[in-house]
Amino acid sequence: MRRLFTYTTALLLALTGTVAVAQKATNPAELEGAMKRISAANGATVKAIKSEAFADAKTSVAAVKQALMDAENFWVMNKKDDAVKMSKEAIAKVSAVEAAVSAATPNQEAAFAAVKEVGAACTACHMAYRVQNEDKTYSLKPGTI
Numbered sequence: 413m414r415r416l417f418t419y420t421t422a423l424l425l426a427l428t429g430t431v432a433v434a435q436k437a438t439n440p441a442e443l444e445g446a447m448k449r450i451s452a453a454n455g456a457t458v459k460a461i462k463s464e465a466f467a468d469a470k471t472s473v474a475a476v477k478q479a480l481m482d483a484e485n486f487w488v489m490n491k492k493d494d495a496v497k498m499s500k501e502a503i504a505k506v507s508a509v510e511a512a513v514s515a516a517t518p519n520q521e522a523a524f525a526a527v528k529e530v531g532a533a534c535t536a537c538h539m540a541y542r543v544q545n546e547d548k549t550y551s552l553k554p555g556t557i
Contacts, residue, residue, distance in 0.1 A: 436485035440552050446483035447542075447550065450476055454530070461513065461523045469513040469523065476530075477506045490557045495541055502533035 437443040453475035460469035480503050487495035509530060512523040542550040 436482050438486065438489060440486075440557070443483055443486040443552060446479045446486075449479040450483070450534075453479060454527075457509065457513075458527060461520060461527065464518075464520060466513045466518040466523075469518075470510065473506060473509050473513060477503060477510065480506060492541075492557075495537060498533065498537040498540070502530065502537065505530040505533045 435442065435445075437446045453472045456472035457469050457476060460466070460472055480499060484496060484499035484503070487499055505526070509523060509526040512518060512526045515522075538550060541553055541556050543553045544550055
């Protein structure tokens with residue numbers, strides 16, 4: 413009985429943590445949080461690919477994809493069709509990175525080429541909707557919503 417309680421408690425804690433991490437962005441602050449998660453996970457993806465730690469790359473690229481999907485919700489809610497389209501394109505590019513690092517024998521060059529495509533997709537959205545601050549971070553452009 414005690415073992416069942418322990419397993420049930422552990423499962424509930426794991427599920428609660430998952431729900432807390434995967435939060436769809438509904439306001440600018442949550443969008444900023446998603447963007448920070450994307451930046452951190454993307455950096456971890458590049459580092460993992462560089463060291464050929466493809467299992468780690470799979471984990472971090474999945475986090476990039478989830479955060480992009482969370483951020484996409486912000487654009488859907490604010491009826492920014494072009495931003496939704498850019499989000500979908502970025503998610504598709506991230507899926508290509510996932511495929512590259514998940515291959516039976518991952519190719520580092522192919523993975524980096526796919527990461528470069530993700531960067532281009534991110535840049536397109538940043539040009540339209542983000543502004544770079546003095547400290548080199550990004551924020552939502554004033555007047556966007």
